[in-house]
Amino acid sequence: MPTLNRQIRLRARPDGIPQAEHFEMAEAPLEPLTAGQFRVRNDYLSVDPAMRGWVSAVGNYSTPVGLGEVMRSFAAGEVVESRHPDYPVGERVMGLFGWQRYAVSDGRSVIRKVREHDLPLSASLGILGLNGITAYLGLTEIGQPKAGETVVVSTAAGSVGAAVGQIAKLLGCRTVGITGGPEKVDLCRAEFGYDAALDYKAESDLSAAVAAACPDGVHVYFDNTAGAVSDAVHPHLAIGARVVVCGTASIASWDPPPVGPRVERHILVKRARMQGFLFFDHAAKFDAAVARLADWLRAGKLRHREDILDGIEQAPGAIAGLYRGENLGKRLIRLTDA
Amino acid sequence: MPTLNRQIRLRARPDGIPQAEHFEMAEAPLEPLTAGQFRVRNDYLSVDPAMRGWVSAVGNYSTPVGLGEVMRSFAAGEVVESRHPDYPVGERVMGLFGWQRYAVSDGRSVIRKVREHDLPLSASLGILGLNGITAYLGLTEIGQPKAGETVVVSTAAGSVGAAVGQIAKLLGCRTVGITGGPEKVDLCRAEFGYDAALDYKAESDLSAAVAAACPDGVHVYFDNTAGAVSDAVHPHLAIGARVVVCGTASIASWDPPPVGPRVERHILVKRARMQGFLFFDHAAKFDAAVARLADWLRAGKLRHREDILDGIEQAPGAIAGLYRGENLGKRLIRLTDA
Numbered sequence: 260m261p262t263l264n265r266q267i268r269l270r271a272r273p274d275g276i277p278q279a280e281h282f283e284m285a286e287a288p289l290e291p292l293t294a295g296q297f298r299v300r301n302d303y304l305s306v307d308p309a310m311r312g313w314v315s316a317v318g319n320y321s322t323p324v325g326l327g328e329v330m331r332s333f334a335a336g337e338v339v340e341s342r343h344p345d346y347p348v349g350e351r352v353m354g355l356f357g358w359q360r361y362a363v364s365d366g367r368s369v370i371r372k373v374r375e376h377d378l379p380l381s382a383s384l385g386i387l388g389l390n391g392i393t394a395y396l397g398l399t400e401i402g403q404p405k406a407g408e409t410v411v412v413s414t415a416a417g418s419v420g421a422a423v424g425q426i427a428k429l430l431g432c433r434t435v436g437i438t439g440g441p442e443k444v445d446l447c448r449a450e451f452g453y454d455a456a457l458d459y460k461a462e463s464d465l466s467a468a469v470a471a472a473c474p475d476g477v478h479v480y481f482d483n484t485a486g487a488v489s490d491a492v493h494p495h496l497a498i499g500a501r502v503v504v505c506g507t508a509s510i511a512s513w514d515p516p517p518v519g520p521r522v523e524r525h526i527l528v529k530r531a532r533m534q535g536f537l538f539f540d541h542a543a544k545f546d547a548a549v550a551r552l553a554d555w556l557r558a559g560k561l562r563h564r565e566d567i568l569d570g571i572e573q574a575p576g577a578i579a580g581l582y583r584g585e586n587l588g589k590r591l592i593r594l595t596d597a
Numbered sequence: 598m599p600t601l602n603r604q605i606r607l608r609a610r611p612d613g614i615p616q617a618e619h620f621e622m623a624e625a626p627l628e629p630l631t632a633g634q635f636r637v638r639n640d641y642l643s644v645d646p647a648m649r650g651w652v653s654a655v656g657n658y659s660t661p662v663g664l665g666e667v668m669r670s671f672a673a674g675e676v677v678e679s680r681h682p683d684y685p686v687g688e689r690v691m692g693l694f695g696w697q698r699y700a701v702s703d704g705r706s707v708i709r710k711v712r713e714h715d716l717p718l719s720a721s722l723g724i725l726g727l728n729g730i731t732a733y734l735g736l737t738e739i740g741q742p743k744a745g746e747t748v749v750v751s752t753a754a755g756s757v758g759a760a761v762g763q764i765a766k767l768l769g770c771r772t773v774g775i776t777g778g779p780e781k782v783d784l785c786r787a788e789f790g791y792d793a794a795l796d797y798k799a800e801s802d803l804s805a806a807v808a809a810a811c812p813d814g815v816h817v818y819f820d821n822t823a824g825a826v827s828d829a830v831h832p833h834l835a836i837g838a839r840v841v842v843c844g845t846a847s848i849a850s851w852d853p854p855p856v857g858p859r860v861e862r863h864i865l866v867k868r869a870r871m872q873g874f875l876f877f878d879h880a881a882k883f884d885a886a887v888a889r890l891a892d893w894l895r896a897g898k899l900r901h902r903e904d905i906l907d908g909i910e911q912a913p914g915a916i917a918g919l920y921r922g923e924n925l926g927k928r929l930i931r932l933t934d935a
Contacts, residue, residue: 485861504864513862520854523823526842527873528650534872535865 260340264289266329267358267574269314275512277314279576282330289361297341299352299362304592305333305384306568306577308508317514330358330574335373335383351376353383358574360594371545375553385418385589386556386563387549389538393505394422395548397536398481399430401503406431408478409497411469412453413488414508416443418563418589421451422552423481425561428452432479435472437465437488439584446587450562465491476500484509486519493525502533508582564588569595598678602627604667605696605912607652613850615652617914620668627699635679637690637700642930643671643722644906644915646846655852668696668912673711673721689714691721696912698932709883713891723756723927724894724901725887727876731843732760733886735874736819737768739841744769746816747835749807750791751826752846754781756901756927759789760890761819763899766790770817773810775803775826777922784925788900803829814838822847824857831863840871846920902926907933 753774
């Protein structure tokens with residue numbers, strides 16, 4: 260066991276999307292465990308769009324990460340030292356362990372024990388973690404698609420979006436993905452099985468393109484972006500449509516609040532429902548969701564991509580890269596050295 | 598039985614709120630009934646904000662009224678001639694009979710038979726009609742308030758709003774009304790029992806006033822306005838809030854779509870639900886809603902006001918008057934001459 264723990268801490272609070280300079284690398288001594296604690300060696304750190312919100316001082320669903328604190332993040336690893344009976348050495352866990360090589364936990368920061376030993380540990384942070392669970396539960400609990408309905412997905416080639424599109428297809432829906440650039444459009448069609456894929460960067464009239472791709476209207480809109488993409492979808496909602504508000508990736512800052520076309524008329528005329536989905540509200544259903552996702556994965560019915568960066572020093576700039584769209588798949592930091 | 602039927606027909610399609618000049622008065626002969634038809638003598642014609650949408654060419658939840666056609670409206674009256682076994686002479690009915698003294702129906706335009714013979718027929722168009730039913734079902738089916746929660750209502754002194762506020766109070770909620778002008782604020786407090794009433798015309802910072810009036814946040818927002826009033830409410834939604842989108846009275850025109858602060862962040866962070874309510878979707882629950890409303894009315898627990906104009910010639914200008922806020926109560930046209 261080494262004696263030092265490499266960490267990425269928040270150095271300055273960003274105004275908008277966090278950049279590399281808002282973080283700093285540090286080393287901290289490994290403190291001895293007290294009773295009820297265990298130590299996790301993180302093998303993968305997660306990089307997620309939601310992390311922008313975790314460092315924002317604007318009202319949010321969690322306390323902002325404090326200056327000088329280890330950056331909050333999902334991570335997956337193995338228990339390497341334990342004084343907790345439920346987490347013996349060798350147990351694989353996924354949880355909010357932060358951007359650091361070693362984390363101490365009393366169990367409360369654990370989200371799941373990772374028992375799918377036939378599947379790679381990295382999957383527990385993507386298709387079997389935040390992304391896959393969000394896609395499955397957001398779609399089924401809030402979107403409630405019925406076979407034959409049309410499901411539209413924004414950031415359709417992203418880690419959540421690609422899973423939503425495939426799950427909707429597995430549930431018998433027609434799927435339309437909206438993404439940016441020809442490479443991602445190809446990925447949507449060839450790899451993720453969308454019935455139609457639209458390039459918001461290339462379409463001169465995205466609203467007309469959505470209308471053409473959805474002749475029966477949009478029954479479920481899984482919204483990861485807000486902004487101009489959503490403005491093009493809302494007018495084409497079907498009667499009784501459900502909009503899953505899962506992310507707002509296209510909005511760089513909410514302070515001051517950005518303006519856009521008002522949505523109330525669409526919601527009223529279509530008797531539509533627009534509802535927010537937050538992963539942490541649905542913890543009771545995580546294991547059931549992972550079981551279903553893992554079965555699809557084993558059967559080869561669910562494809563996913565990982566975008567793995569090596570070394571903790573890659574973490575500070577990795578969130579900004581997500582917002583630039585430079586990744587093709589779930590972005591992870593792999594840690595291998597001490 | 599007279600031989601002529603006085604009618605108000607749509608003459609020109611308004612761009613925005615319909616004014617008197619968009620209508621014309623006409624007389625049509627009373628045609629003989631065919632088998633399965635009956636004739637209703639309308640004693641009250643309804644004037645509702647939703648009628649703006651019924652004459653709009655912009656996409657809507659019903660086919661627009663055609664030029665030269667009798668203006669679509671709710672009305673209440675009595676069957677005066679019948680060749681339909683279910684609608685004998687003397688039966689009182691409420692339905693979509695149009696702005697005219699006599700209407701021919703085969704039953705499909707009937708919304709309810711009015712059997713509350715101890716209560717005035719005019720109530721079947723207000724507190725026991727569109728307004729009361731909308732308030733009760735919109736609040737209970739979409740808003741789903743729990744005792745102890747805070748319910749905020751826009752157009753709080755209006756025919757729907759005043760009913761929502763009182764029903765929420767009867768269900769054990771804390772109620773906050775938003776209305777315009779000191780007279781309506783007084784009405785909210787003294788007559789409709791709101792715990793707090795805010796004057797959007799007088800408040801220099803309506804958002805701060807909403808925050809102060811709702812220290813636990815807004816659990817249910819019954820939205821009859823959209824626009825600036827809603828912009829002041831959305832930031833104060835509680836976790837898990839429900840927004841009932843029932844009307845958009847503050848928006849004069851949706852073509853081109855008006856802009857305002859984007860709502861997605863509030864919906865996501867608060868895991869709120871925003872859903873449209875349309876009266877006609879809930880026909881199966883009308884009788885149960887009226888039964889409950891009528892009981893409250895008989896027990897003196899539900900107050901309502903009527904703003905009655907005499908004579909069909911008042912109808913053409915009556916919608917615009919609603920949007921100017923000149924009425925204090927449910928606006929009706931009473932017909933008494935032949």
